[in-house]
Amino acid sequence: MSLNSTELLDQFILEARECLENIGHRLLDVEKSPSDTGLLNDLFRQVHTLKGNCGLFEFKALEHVVHAGEDLLDRIRSGQQRYNPEIADVLLDAMDYTSSLIDVIESQGKLPDSAQERSRHLAQALRRHLGEPAPAAVQSAPPATTADTPLPDWIGLAPPEWRESGRIVVRYRPEADCFFKGEDPWRLASTTPGLLHLAVAPDQPWASGDAFDCYVCNLDLRLVSEAPLAEIEAHFRYVPEQMALWRMPDAPPEPALAPPAAAAPAAERSCVQMDLMNTRLQQIWDDQRRLLARSGVSAGTVASVRQTLTHLLICRDDPPLIAEARAALGRIAPGPVPLAQWALQYRPGGTDMDIEGPGQAAASVPAPRREGGTAAEDGSTERGQKVLKVSQDKIDRLMELIGEMVVAKNALPYLATRAESLFGQRELAREIKAQYSVINRIAEDMQHAIMQVRMLPVGIIFQRFGRLVRDLSKKLGKDVSLVVEGEETEADKNVIESLADPLIHILRNSLDHGLETPEVRLAAGKPAQGTLRVSARQEGDRVMLTIHDDGAGIDTDRVRLKAIERGLIPADRASTLTDAEAVQLVFLPGFSTSDAISDLSGRGVGMDVVRNAVERINGQVELESVRGQGTTVRLTLPLSMAVTNVMMIEAGRRRFGVPMDLIVETVRVPAEDIHHFKRSQTTVLRGRIVPLRSLSELLGLDNEARMNDDGELAVLVVRLGSENIGLLVDNFHGTSDIILKPLEGVLAGITGFAGTALMGDGSVLMILNPKELV
Amino acid sequence: MGIRYQKKSATLQGLVCAEDAEILLNWLKSKPDAAVNVTRCKQMHAAVLQVLLALKPTITGVPADPWLRTALNKG
Numbered sequence: 001m002s003l004n005s006t007e008l009l010d011q012f013i014l015e016a017r018e019c020l021e022n023i024g025h026r027l028l029d030v031e032k033s034p035s036d037t038g039l040l041n042d043l044f045r046q047v048h049t050l051k052g053n054c055g056l057f058e059f060k061a062l063e064h065v066v067h068a069g070e071d072l073l074d075r076i077r078s079g080q081q082r083y084n085p086e087i088a089d090v091l092l093d094a095m096d097y098t099s100s101l102i103d104v105i106e107s108q109g110k111l112p113d114s115a116q117e118r119s120r121h122l123a124q125a126l127r128r129h130l131g132e133p134a135p136a137a138v139q140s141a142p143p144a145t146t147a148d149t150p151l152p153d154w155i156g157l158a159p160p161e162w163r164e165s166g167r168i169v170v171r172y173r174p175e176a177d178c179f180f181k182g183e184d185p186w187r188l189a190s191t192t193p194g195l196l197h198l199a200v201a202p203d204q205p206w207a208s209g210d211a212f213d214c215y216v217c218n219l220d221l222r223l224v225s226e227a228p229l230a231e232i233e234a235h236f237r238y239v240p241e242q243m244a245l246w247r248m249p250d251a252p253p254e255p256a257l258a259p260p261a262a263a264a265p266a267a268e269r270s271c272v273q274m275d276l277m278n279t280r281l282q283q284i285w286d287d288q289r290r291l292l293a294r295s296g297v298s299a300g301t302v303a304s305v306r307q308t309l310t311h312l313l314i315c316r317d318d319p320p321l322i323a324e325a326r327a328a329l330g331r332i333a334p335g336p337v338p339l340a341q342w343a344l345q346y347r348p349g350g351t352d353m354d355i356e357g358p359g360q361a362a363a364s365v366p367a368p369r370r371e372g373g374t375a376a377e378d379g380s381t382e383r384g385q386k387v388l389k390v391s392q393d394k395i396d397r398l399m400e401l402i403g404e405m406v407v408a409k410n411a412l413p414y415l416a417t418r419a420e421s422l423f424g425q426r427e428l429a430r431e432i433k434a435q436y437s438v439i440n441r442i443a444e445d446m447q448h449a450i451m452q453v454r455m456l457p458v459g460i461i462f463q464r465f466g467r468l469v470r471d472l473s474k475k476l477g478k479d480v481s482l483v484v485e486g487e488e489t490e491a492d493k494n495v496i497e498s499l500a501d502p503l504i505h506i507l508r509n510s511l512d513h514g515l516e517t518p519e520v521r522l523a524a525g526k527p528a529q530g531t532l533r534v535s536a537r538q539e540g541d542r543v544m545l546t547i548h549d550d551g552a553g554i555d556t557d558r559v560r561l562k563a564i565e566r567g568l569i570p571a572d573r574a575s576t577l578t579d580a581e582a583v584q585l586v587f588l589p590g591f592s593t594s595d596a597i598s599d600l601s602g603r604g605v606g607m608d609v610v611r612n613a614v615e616r617i618n619g620q621v622e623l624e625s626v627r628g629q630g631t632t633v634r635l636t637l638p639l640s641m642a643v644t645n646v647m648m649i650e651a652g653r654r655r656f657g658v659p660m661d662l663i664v665e666t667v668r669v670p671a672e673d674i675h676h677f678k679r680s681q682t683t684v685l686r687g688r689i690v691p692l693r694s695l696s697e698l699l700g701l702d703n704e705a706r707m708n709d710d711g712e713l714a715v716l717v718v719r720l721g722s723e724n725i726g727l728l729v730d731n732f733h734g735t736s737d738i739i740l741k742p743l744e745g746v747l748a749g750i751t752g753f754a755g756t757a758l759m760g761d762g763s764v765l766m767i768l769n770p771k772e773l774v
Numbered sequence: 775m776g777i778r779y780q781k782k783s784a785t786l787q788g789l790v791c792a793e794d795a796e797i798l799l800n801w802l803k804s805k806p807d808a809a810v811n812v813t814r815c816k817q818m819h820a821a822v823l824q825v826l827l828a829l830k831p832t833i834t835g836v837p838a839d840p841w842l843r844t845a846l847n848k849g
Contacts, residue, residue, distance in 0.1 A: 186820035190841040200845045206828040214795040214825045275840045
């Protein structure tokens with residue numbers, strides 16, 4: 001095993017989160033169509049995987065809950081139990097609690113003791129739905145059995161010397177279909193810690209002839225162990241409901257209780273004990289050999305194995321052999337291989353046994369054993385992993401590196417120019433350019449490839465919506481169906497992540513203000529169930545997200561009134577707004593129509609927060625609403641935001657960058673086509689009037705926009721919201737890919753600039769933010 | 775590993791897994807007087823044990839595992 005325990009734990013947390021997410025998703029799906037066995041099976045499989053993972057660690061609280069959930073789902077899956085909203089609630093509760101436990105594990109590495117109580121409670125809530133008596137009764141109060149419950153009479157079958165006080169008596173009756181769960185009750189029982197006695201009998205009389213099915217478990221296992229109760233409970237932790245545990249009372253049971261039918265004569269008994277000791281000796285010996293057989297054994301391990309084996313030798317009752325083995329041990333060369341050979345040669349009980357893969361440690365996980373022990377090395381190697389799980393930091397680091405690479409490669413053309421103009425090395429300049437084009441191509445491919453890695457389907461944020469809509473609509477007494485479309489549309493991880501909160505906000509708004517209660521809807525002639533449609537699609541290099549509800553729409557009169565009331569716009573202006581314009585008022589900071597503060601929406605942090613969040617990632621928000629018919633929110637977002645394509649322009653003899661996605665076109669307009677009206681300038685482009693602003697003036701530079709030799713002015717047409725505006729600049733330069741670094745520190749307040757970028761020649765390019773500038 | 779079937783006897787070797795139980799069951803049904811040798815059986819699945827307990831074939835040999843030995847009345 002190359003994974004150390006912390007890496008394993010990290011992996012566990014990662015996988016558990018994934019499982020929980022899928023489970024949450026599936027739970028809602030199943031609630032919608034409870035008869036779909038495919039969904040149920042998938043749900044069960046997820047829970048099962050989670051339970052299996054929990055078993056790797058000592059997180060009892062976690063395991064209890066997950067296991068109870070698994071049992072309940074198994075019932076539902078096999079049709080013994082019907083799925084109903086109550087069960088869904090309990091399962092969702094349990095799932096929430098499980099995720100909170102995972103969070104605790106991640107931050108502290110272990111679970112607090114208090115978690116146990118709550119999880120027992122939840123597990124019991126789950127088991128209540130199983131329709132059977134709480135099977136955890138023995139588990140929750142184990143010592144009570146000593147006095148209250150009489151010992152079962154079969155205890156008498158165990159040899160009397162094992163019926164000492166404090167010993168644990170176990171009756172294990174595996175359920176009939178346990179084989180199909182990959183369990184091996186016999187192996188589980190025979191590997192019980194501290195096992196003293198094990199008897200097996202048919203639970204029911206064996207069916208004869210064809211009626212006998214070897215895959216219906218019909219065993220009744222009874223055992224006595226000297227191990228502590230907790231250890232035994234841990235050993236049988238997967239099958240608590242099939243167990244009965246008793247602790248031997250302090251007073252020895254009356255001898256007359258039952259004559260020990262299976263009691264053996266004393267001599268034979270000691271023989272059994274010797275056998276037991278020899279078996280244990282063999283086990284420990286083999287464990288040591290397994291240790292040696294692992295790859296990359298350290299010198300310290302070899303030394304300690306050697307010491308353990310030397311001590312074990314003393315237990316052998318064959319003095320000449322011990323002496324011989326000792327002498328041989330003294331002669332062997334250092335290192336794991338010779339010691340392993342020695343250990344094989346002097347193995348107690350002969351040398352015929354090959355080392356199996358997983359040792360006794362794996363025994364606690366009952367799984368069908370594969371044939372051929374050697375093949376079962378680890379299991380993980382042969383699973384043929386096609387998917388790599390990489391932490392986000394590593395991808396982010398790659399992204400940073402490729403960003404630097406892009407900048408560094410841009411230095412080559414400058415170098416070529418210098419070689420040619422300064423040193424007159426034409427040939428060299430050409431070669432540098434040729435090299436540059438090669439590097440450029442590779443860097444672009446690489447950048448593209450890394451971007452692909454960072455792409456996530458938007459579905460991962462949509463997944464949370466199911467739960468949100470379910471819970472909120474229940475709370476508000478509304479009947480809402482959520483329709484999700486285009487989940488597979490991909491966008492950059494950062495874009496996706498920064499979208500989650502705004503989207504949830506929009507959904508809440510729709511649920512709280514938009515959609516009506518069933519009665520109101522019916523009265524308005526609409527179906528009782530409201531529809532909330534979330535769809536995503538890709539358009540060029542943008543992702544479009546649409547959230548549409550068929551609710552009441554935005555009450556524009558009320559919006560106007562509220563806006564005036566809160567002093568956001570003057571009353572005379574409010575009355576002149578069209579309905580479509582009035583709808584946009586909700587984007588004003590501090591706008592809220594709701595008078596009372598509910599815990600859903602209406603805390604004053606309204607749509608302006610949404611707009612800010614979306615604009616921060618270079619996106620746009622549009623809002624449309626029709627009274628009585630519903631509201632549509634449309635988000636337009638870039639696919640990626642790591643590398644920005646900018647166009648370089650010149651104004652006042654300085655260079656600036658303008659993000660390409662804002663640029664509509666670049667035109668040269670003859671000076672006489674520019675119309676002056678009072679202080680404003682306009683021109684007509686393709687039959688539309690475009691207002692013009694001088695960039696130098698906006699930036700407070702003194703220079704007037706320069707004309708070229710033909711008397712034309714350079715106009716950069718940019719799109720601001722839904723209108724175009726022309727910026728008068730001196731000249732256009734080429735485009736460039738840059739890594740945009742936001743302004744920091746004292747510069748952070750300057751909104752006219754989106755940030756800075758380092759150019760290939762080492763200069764700094766200021767990137768304009770036309771939205772704020774104009 | 776697994777089970778080797780001869781004319782009059784079956785030999786259990788090493789690990790005998792759950793899948794072998796059904797084959798052994800059918801084989802034992804077709805040969806009611808066959809013997810089953812368990813000397814070299816290190817470990818058997820509960821389903822296999824169940825077959826041996828239910829059909830009670832003649833068990834030859836003594837397995838190394840003491841618990842298995844007791845279960846098969848070879849203690």
